[in-house]
Amino acid sequence: MPDNIQQQIRKAGLDGWLLADFQGSNPIARQLLRHPDALLTRRWFWWIPARGQAVVLVHQIEAGQFRGFEGKVETYITWQELRRQLAALLANCDRIAMEYSPLGQVPYISRVDAGTLELVRQTGVEVVSSADLVQLVEARWGQLGLDLHCDAARLVMQAKDEAFLYLGEALADGRKITEYDVQRFLEDRLDALELVTDGAPIVAVNQNSADPHYLPTARSHQPIGADDFVLLDVWAKRDLPEAIYADITWVAYAGAVVPERYRRVFEVVR
Structure with missing residues (x-):
C-alpha cells in the first residue's frame, strides 16, 4: 500500500480506513491494493488502522490471492464468522473512513452498498467518507x-x-x-x-x-x-x-x- 496512507489517516483524526469489495464493486480498494486483477469472488475487507499492522479479511478459499500482502491475512468461512471478525477489527474504534459519500453527493466515491454500511455501523463506529483520503493518497499526480x-x-x-x-x-x-x-x-x-x-x-x-x-x-x-x-x-x-x-x-x-x-x-x- 502507499507509504503515506496511515499518516493521512492520523491527520484526518480517524481510527482507520476500512475498504470493502465484492466482485470488483470497489475499484478504489483494488487499485490501492495494487492487485486489480485478483480473482476474488467473495466479500473481502481491508482494514488500515491509523497505527499498526494492516489486516485483510478474506474468505478462506481465496486467501491465496493475498500471498505477499504487507500485513496480516485473516480468513472466514461463514457469514457469522465474517461479522464476528469484522466487529473484532473495529472493536476499539470510534470514527473510520469508507468509500461512502453522504447523500451520494460524489458518486465516484460511493462504492460501498447500503447493507454493508449498516453492517459496519452496527459495530458502533461512525463512518465518514474516504473521499479526502482517496484524493491525497491515490488521485494526486506525480x-x-x-x-x-x-x-x-x-x-x-x-x-x-x-x-x-x-x-x-x-x-x-x-x-x-x-x-x-x-x-x-x-x-x-x-x-x-x-x-x-x-x-x-x-x-x-x-x-x-x-x-x-x-x-x-x-x-x-x-x-x-x-x-x-x-x-x-x-x-x-x-x-x-x-x-x-x-x-x-x-x-x-x-x-x-x-x-x-x-x-x-x-x-x-x-
Whole structure:
C-alpha cells in the first residue's frame, strides 16, 4: 500500500480506513491494493488502522490471492464468522473512513452498498467518507503522471491537426467525406502514435455537435461538406498503468471565412 496512507489517516483524526469489495464493486480498494486483477469472488475487507499492522479479511478459499500482502491475512468461512471478525477489527474504534459519500453527493466515491454500511455501523463506529483520503493518497499526480499526460496531450493534438488537414484536403479535392471517415482516420492515427482509449473519437457535424454523446457509426453518420460546422472530441493516453488521459475538444468551420454567428458563439463558449 502507499507509504503515506496511515499518516493521512492520523491527520484526518480517524481510527482507520476500512475498504470493502465484492466482485470488483470497489475499484478504489483494488487499485490501492495494487492487485486489480485478483480473482476474488467473495466479500473481502481491508482494514488500515491509523497505527499498526494492516489486516485483510478474506474468505478462506481465496486467501491465496493475498500471498505477499504487507500485513496480516485473516480468513472466514461463514457469514457469522465474517461479522464476528469484522466487529473484532473495529472493536476499539470510534470514527473510520469508507468509500461512502453522504447523500451520494460524489458518486465516484460511493462504492460501498447500503447493507454493508449498516453492517459496519452496527459495530458502533461512525463512518465518514474516504473521499479526502482517496484524493491525497491515490488521485494526486506525480511527475511521471504529469509527463505522461503532457506527452499524450501533444500526440492527441497532433492527431487532431492531422484529422483537420485530412478533412480539408478531401473537401478541397471535391471528394465525399463523412463523420465516420474522419473518426476512422483519427482511430488509425491514435494507434500509430501508440495511444490507447476507451472509446472512439467523436466527430460531429452541424446539429450533431449539440449532442455531447453523439457518436458516428458505420451505419449512422452524416456527410461533411463545404460551410459545415465540425466538432472533434478526442481522448487517449499511453498504454501504461501510470498514464493519464489527455482529452481535447476542437471545432472548425469548413470554409474560407468563419460566419459571424459562429464567431459570437465561440467567444461565449471559450
